[in-house]
């Protein structure tokens with residue numbers, strides 16, 4: 001009898017290719033493994049793997065194209081009390097109930113990690129704080145359990161041009177007080193932060209503002225006549241030098257958890273505790 005009853009492999013085939021997917025019990029309450037979402041590719045993917053290696057939590061991935069892997073170093077033993085089977089002897093029942101939860105890694109885009117923590121399909125995740133704040137939108141089910149993993153540092157900054165009517169504008173207050181902005185002719189603002197951006201503007205007294213968004217290359221928008229100011233991520237500052245508008249949020253990689261999972265599943269809490277101990281030891 002396997003003490004790892006959580007995963008099963010389903011072979012799939014098509015006329016041109018064969019591939020395998022690994023499926024786990026679907027619903028939140030049925031699965032025993034702890035699911036940790038990690039960025040699959042992008043800016044913090046490599047640093048996240050290096051970080052976990054340094055903390056003696058290496059990700060075991062048989063094939064770099066696999067979206068599901070494991071952290072074999074962490075095993076959480078727990079007793080499952082709800083599956084007592086009357087047809088089995090007491091020793092078999094005991095073995096069935098003494099399960100080992102493994103940490104299953106799911107490689108996802110950072111935005112999807114936040115979404116899946118909220119839907120209950122992930123228990124833990126590592127992403128930038130900016131992504132948690134933007135896509136979590138203050139949802140209380142997201143708990144930052146480690147707020148400074150020490151990499152992925154950046155800030156979301158408001159960039160105001162240094163020329164034209166903005167030449168002498170040196171702060172957000174001065175931007176807000178410019179007489180040019182009216183209901184009919186608002187300040188045009190472009191950002192990928194469609195939740196945090198408008199909130200920040202409103203909180204800082206910028207009432208006559210219109211928003212647009214783009215998936216990248218926001219810096220091009222003023223030159224194209226699409227926007228007056230930009231709210232974007234800055235790390236080295238090479239791309240956006242004009243940060244006169246101030247910093248909306250300082251960010252770095254964080255470990256975030258689903259509160260529902262921590263409160264509802266003891267093995268989730270135990271796994272989080274063990275991961276935190278290893279992070280703090282390094």
Ligand SMILES: Nc1ncnc2c1ncn2[C@@H]1O[C@H](COP(=O)(O)OP(=O)(O)OP(=O)(O)O)[C@@H](O)[C@H]1O
Nearest residue numbers: 039041042043044110128131152153154233234235
């Ligand atoms: N200069 C930077 N620009 C953007 N993100 C940065 C920068 N420095 C650090 N980061 C961090 O990296 C995260 C972006 O990571 P990643 O590139 O994987 O996400 P993504 O935007 O979904 O990817 P993609 O580029 O495929 O859309 C940001 O949320 C932030 O926390």
Ligand SMILES: O=P(O)(O)OC[C@H]1O[C@H](OP(=O)(O)OP(=O)(O)O)[C@H](O)[C@@H]1O
Nearest residue numbers: 216217218232233234235236237238239
């Ligand atoms: O301060 P820096 O080191 O210059 O980094 C900041 C730039 O990096 C990010 O863009 P990214 O390279 O992800 O491309 P994008 O503009 O297409 O999003 C961000 O959107 C800024 O444009």
